[in-house]
Amino acid sequence: MDLYLIAQNLINDYGYLGMFLIAFTEAFIQPIPPDLYIIGASAFGLDPLTCAIVATIGSVSGGGVGHFLGYRLGTPIFIKLFGEKYLIKGEEFFDRYGIWGVLIAGFSPLPYKVAAWLAGIFEMKILHFSIGTLIGRFPRFLLVAYFGHSVAVFFGL
Template sequence: MLEVFFPELKKQAEEWVQHYGYTALFILSFTESVLQPVPPFPFITAAPLFKLDPYVAGLVALVGNVLGALVAYFLARYVGEGFVRKLLGEKRFLKGEALFNRYGFWAVLIGEPYKLVCWLSGIFGMPLWRFLLASLIARGVRIAFFVFWGDLLRRWVS
């Protein structure tokens, strides 16, 4: 689906990972938590094709995702509700507010897109430790799924 809306961005991300490996994966993971639409997950699964270890790729992606999430969380707190309302649009903002009012911690665990969850966590003042714990669990489980498939691919191509 990403190819339909952002074909050049997807192609550029593939070239970055091909040339810069883990560094590119870290940057993709970090920025995906803040704003950009290219997720790191396909690159974790395809890590062996980029001559990367899927376990290291998963760890790099997890660290990048969570650090980027912290940036989005603190940016949202800094720039304030008005800016985030404009950034997300009124409809998404109200939907996110209802989600956080109802589910709180669980909204971070199961909410997508992750960047939206990060911004809303900061705006609605979720305690930082709860946000980090939920992010580590949610991203860790999701990334582990892609590491599993990447490991299978590594075994198949070896």
């Protein structure tokens, strides 16, 4: 079954719980970012602030799983999943930015799951990683949620 359809069904059938699951799994393994679902969910009636909070909690929790997997499984599994190119670029990125790198990856379209795994591989403290994730992800998800809500208001949905 198509991952997109699975994610869409999670939102339609389970609302906030579905959004939590999408944000949680995206943070460490699955490729579909939660942004589209946050937009859709808030456009079709879910509260934008609650959407952003739920997605952020899911992402921080899933990021912790990614951090743990990176720490425990290390470089060989990371290379198999994401490629050596991301490991080399990630190391340069983390050396240069540290916790700010997590914040940047959390807010930007950079692949967040890669940052989560790399934070574990490079043994970033989980508290620092979680703070960077929270500060990066919440504003992003809040903007996306209110964008969805604004679209719905504009078009009278």
